Amino acid sequence: MCKPPLEKDWFMKSVARLLLHRTNIEVWHRGVDYVNQGRVKILRFDENEVEALVTGHENYRVFIKPLKKGIRKECSCPYQGDVCKHLVATAIIETALL
């Protein structure tokens, strides 16, 4: 498999910036709480994408992949907004791993 490596800085900035701008401060803080409570388990991680299991009311599957424009993000929780606390928590952990 041949995937062009992404610049780490680009990846990190994309994830943090894009998600920050698309959520609100309350959700962001709840994501930080989840990190501090050790609720994020990284299942798969490389420079191109991250997959995690986040324990909230249930276990939620989170997937984040930066694209050339924007970001692909998925979470199995029922949150109706754009970016949930599980995505935030995963992005924070992922940023720390880089």
Ligand SMILES: [Zn+2]
């Ligand atoms: Zn979620």
